[in-house]
Amino acid sequence: MSDYKLGLDYAKAQDNLDELSAYKQQFHIPKDADGKALIYLCGNSLGLQPKSTKAYINQELEDWANLGVEGHTEAKNPWLPYHEFLTEATAKLVGAKPIEVVTMNSLTANLHFMMASFYKPTKERYKILIESDAFPSDKYAVESQLRHHGFDDKDGLILWSPREGEELLRNEDLEAILKAHGSEIALIMVGGVNYYTGQFLDFKRITTLGHQHGCKVGFDCAHGAGNVDLDLHNSGADFAVWCTYKYMNSGPGSLSGCFVHDRHAYDKDLNRFTGWWSHNKDTRFNMRHEFDVLPGAEGWQLSNPPILSMAAIRASLDIFNEVGLEKLIKKSKKLTGYFEFLLKDLGEDTIRIITPENPEERGCQLSIQVLNADKALHDKLTEAGVISDWREPDVIRCAPTPLYNSYEDVYNMVEELKALL
Structure with a gap:
């Protein structure tokens, strides 16, 4: 039996206990037209932008502007x-x-x-x-x-x-x-x-x-x-x-x-x-x-x-x-396990997960088959503010990425799915 529990309070409590939770603030989270943050579970397709990226690129643009070809040897981070x-x-x-x-x-x-x-x-x-x-x-x-x-x-x-x-x-x-x-x-x-x-x-x-x-x-x-x-x-x-x-x-x-x-x-x-x-x-x-x-x-x-x-x-x-792979994978296994727990609570007559159950045989992605559903369900999820990935013929791929996804993200995604079902 898992130690996971249902309910939003549990998700919030896990986020409070998560030593990596602050890293979410280091990424740009996409928003909808009203400025509300989307639930982004698509890092297996394109990862989100770290807020620091702009400064790293700007440094090279400045050195290029100020040094020209000399940037190969004289840039703050020499290009050669x-x-x-x-x-x-x-x-x-x-x-x-x-x-x-x-x-x-x-x-x-x-x-x-x-x-x-x-x-x-x-x-x-x-x-x-x-x-x-x-x-x-x-x-x-x-x-x-x-x-x-x-x-x-x-x-x-x-x-x-x-x-x-x-x-x-x-x-x-x-x-x-x-x-x-x-x-x-x-x-x-x-x-x-x-x-x-x-x-x-x-x-x-x-x-x-x-x-x-x-x-x-x-x-x-x-x-x-x-x-x-x-x-x-x-x-x-x-x-x-x-x-x-x-x-x-x-x-x-x-x-x-x-x-x-x-x-x-x-x-x-x-x-x-x-x-x-x-x-x-x-x-x-x-x-x-x-x-x-x-x-x-x-x-x-x-x-x-x-x-x-x-x-x-x-x-x-x-x-x-800075984070280290060990801490990242530890959170990944726990967060994906929680996601799996919530999905299974929807009932096996509704949801089938084709990703291996053994955490050692998977990363953070879960591939979900929703019985008797087609791409229209994925489109509705997207409209509801959940960014995931559809793959033919019948799989929704979701990746709760430990650097910038929270337990609350996962909880809210499953709630949106439940509402649509």
């Missing part, structure tokens, strides 16, 4: 090494060593750069395994890699699917696939937290299994970074990529993060696409040198960093660094 200002906090957030992470490009571009290095097909071993309901961009990317290497994109794709009548993936089914087809699979590339169900997969188990069968293993952590304890280094994964605009609150279309395990850090023979920003920093500006790749994840950069986007990421990372 700017991406390095993000490294330590990023590594901490995703459970990696600083040498294993870099912020660059956009997510699907990084996925292609990683596959250029880690998808090495042969005639016998060329297939790519992904989850059957992968985020579309991932599916399109791996299909295009198969075509690029001269393989059929249907024959070359192996899907890890839930069982008939189920939504969640089972590890034993992955084991069976690898037992049958492991020698044909060059790459396993799955979404670490599934965008639709919210299922958080067991990275270490998948990686160990993949490596036992001679496969390279990578993860798309778009729905994991800033949400769950990814523990990327200890997972042993060859690579991972993520976006920073969901749980990491860096703004629409902002840059992506990239992880490459440190066992690959000094392998200069790894095939990769290169550019001058992956070249030795000491000789980068002596334009006549032959290419000399940097060690670690930095060796996959191509171009100098887009400073304004990185300034927004830095603003958010400073908040994460």
Whole structure:
């Protein structure tokens, strides 16, 4: 039995006890036309803007205005090494060593750069395994890699699917696939937290299994970074990529993060696409040198960093660094558990949650099926001031994000849903 209770008084009491509750004041909360704060449960799609972001970006705009090109070396935060200002906090957030992470490009571009290095097909071993309901961009990317290497994109794709009548993936089914087809699979590339169900997969188990069968293993952590304890280094994964605009609150279309395990850090023979920003920093500006790749994840950069986007990421990372992942996940589990408790009180004949019940197998997102309802219900929720996310065919995704959502937010959302039902 849970210790949660019904009623608004309980929600308010939990907010009073919550050591992270003050952080909500550090974010801009969207308002309706009458100036009333909306209930924003959509951080799994676009995170809210920290109030500090403007100052971080303005600093760079001022330095650009006052210094011009000299800002590369003379700015308050010099632009040449700017991406390095993000490294330590990023590594901490995703459970990696600083040498294993870099912020660059956009997510699907990084996925292609990683596959250029880690998808090495042969005639016998060329297939790519992904989850059957992968985020579309991932599916399109791996299909295009198969075509690029001269393989059929249907024959070359192996899907890890839930069982008939189920939504969640089972590890034993992955084991069976690898037992049958492991020698044909060059790459396993799955979404670490599934965008639709919210299922958080067991990275270490998948990686160990993949490596036992001679496969390279990578993860798309778009729905994991800033949400769950990814523990990327200890997972042993060859690579991972993520976006920073969901749980990491860096703004629409902002840059992506990239992880490459440190066992690959000094392998200069790894095939990769290169550019001058992956070249030795000491000789980068002596334009006549032959290419000399940097060690670690930095060796996959191509171009100098887009400073304004990185300034927004830095603003958010400073908040994460201050809070710490441990406290964030502790609140996340409690807040999402409370949300689950309130939804279940509506009755299983009304609501079905397809996200795993085990808190270790999910982040803060709950994916809700409302029986006999369609998108009209989601539209009514939006009109009632609840910002959530609809995914076809019948799921409302809600993410009570621990940095800026409260117990009262969750309580009010369920009350609005109850009223509509």
